[in-house]
Amino acid sequence: MTNSDVCILVPTLNEGATIGEVIKDFKAEGFSNILVIDGHSTDRTREIAKAEGARVVLQTGKGKGQALIQAFEIIESPYIVLVDGDGTEIAKDAHTLLSPLFEGRADHVVGNRLVRFDKGAFTRLNLIGNRLINRLFDLAYGVKQKDILSGYRAFTRESIQALELNKTGFEIETEISVECIFKNQRVLEFPITYRPRSKKGATKLNPLKDGFRIGATIYRLAKVHNPIFYFGIIGSFFILAGVITGAFVVWQWVQGITRIPMTVLTSLLLLFGLQMFIFGMLSDLIVSLHKQTIRMFQAQFKKK
Ligand SMILES: Nc1nc2c(ncn2[C@@H]2O[C@H](COP(=O)(O)OP(=O)(O)O)[C@@H](O)[C@H]2O)c(=O)[nH]1
Ligand SMILES: [Mg+2]
Known part of the structure; x- marks a missing residue:
């Protein structure tokens, strides 16, 4: 060389x-x-x-x-x-x-x-x-x-x-x-x-x-490569938004005011955010299994 x-x-x-x-x-x-x-x-x-x-x-x-x-x-x-x-x-x-x-x-x-x-x-x-x-x-x-x-x-x-x-x-x-x-x-x-x-x-x-x-x-x-990171960021945004609207709902409730539409919105935001994390975990599983398959392939390929 x-x-x-x-x-x-x-x-x-x-x-x-x-x-x-x-x-x-x-x-x-x-x-x-x-x-x-x-x-x-x-x-x-x-x-x-x-x-x-x-x-x-x-x-x-x-x-x-x-x-x-x-x-x-x-x-x-x-x-x-x-x-x-x-x-x-x-x-x-x-x-x-x-x-x-x-x-x-x-x-x-x-x-x-x-x-x-x-x-x-x-x-x-x-x-x-x-x-x-x-x-x-x-x-x-x-x-x-x-x-x-x-x-x-x-x-x-x-x-x-x-x-x-x-x-x-x-x-x-x-x-x-x-x-x-x-x-x-x-x-x-x-x-x-x-x-x-x-x-x-x-x-x-x-x-x-x-x-x-x-x-x-x-x-x-x-x-x-890192789906938890990818979906987690989206999920975090929604959860953060849900926590903010949720805090508002609770604060109003303590003062005796019930905010129904805001409560529904809070639940939706939190649910969607959590779901993103679950997506992330599932994708992570798929990625890990895929990597395992590739490694097996590579090992087989090297043997030949
Ligand atoms: N062929 C080609 N070279 C490019 C193009 N854009 C930038 N370069 C070259 O790529 C290299 C890196 O770009 P540069 O402007 O120095 O980016 P910097 O080092 O990040 O400031 C330089 O040699 C540029 O002349 C392009 O569209 N085509
Ligand atoms: Mg340069």
Whole structure:
């Protein structure tokens, strides 16, 4: 296993200010196979990338997720390093991410940006958003990962092809992290350097809109992994509402006023909320049984 077995995959959308440096740096580290998957940049990104010796492919659809899914289908190298084209991550760190793969100790290695990032690399909103999303992920999947949104990763081709990926936008990293759990992959994290973006290139990520989408993705995908969490949240809302209207009913009753419609509403809210928890428990049972079946299948498959 050498660096010639590695494909450096760089998704780009108007990264003309930095893409040249990024490619040069990876070449200097001994990687010659560089694939740029471009989202129809309107600046000189594609020309610069070609001039620096990268293979350039235009994505057929829209969004970082679609670009990556398309790229995973055309890459033939057994190892893949995914990196931003904005120069915020450094080529030297690729060795750290690749060595556990070369040694066969991991299937998927994530560069953790949140440990030793440079000043100004994250805006305050970005940092809060990242921490919140990692917390939610931990809560929903019970897996302590520190930086699930990192775009600097290394993985084997085999492992990425085992994942079922559908997200077209910035939810792709979330989906990859969740699918790695579903597919029982060995995931490791290592701290990496993270630098501020060049002043000349703007981020494509909208912290509020994309942050919300990412949160929603974590929640929605939890339905088949942690149904108690999924249904429990809905149930809690209804129970909370029921407790509030119930408290009102009791308070009024103490004062001698009987509120019949409000009492009916309270019962309905509480019943519906409790029912959600029961749904959650039933789904949890189904999920556990399903996982057992899959494990048995896998064990049989390995024997053969
Ligand atoms: N091909 C492609 N690349 C994209 C798209 N959107 C963003 N990128 C690239 O994906 C990488 C990550 O995006 P970036 O704006 O740096 O997000 P941030 O690192 O979270 O601020 C960058 O290299 C972008 O140029 C897209 O729609 N298509
Ligand atoms: Mg970036």
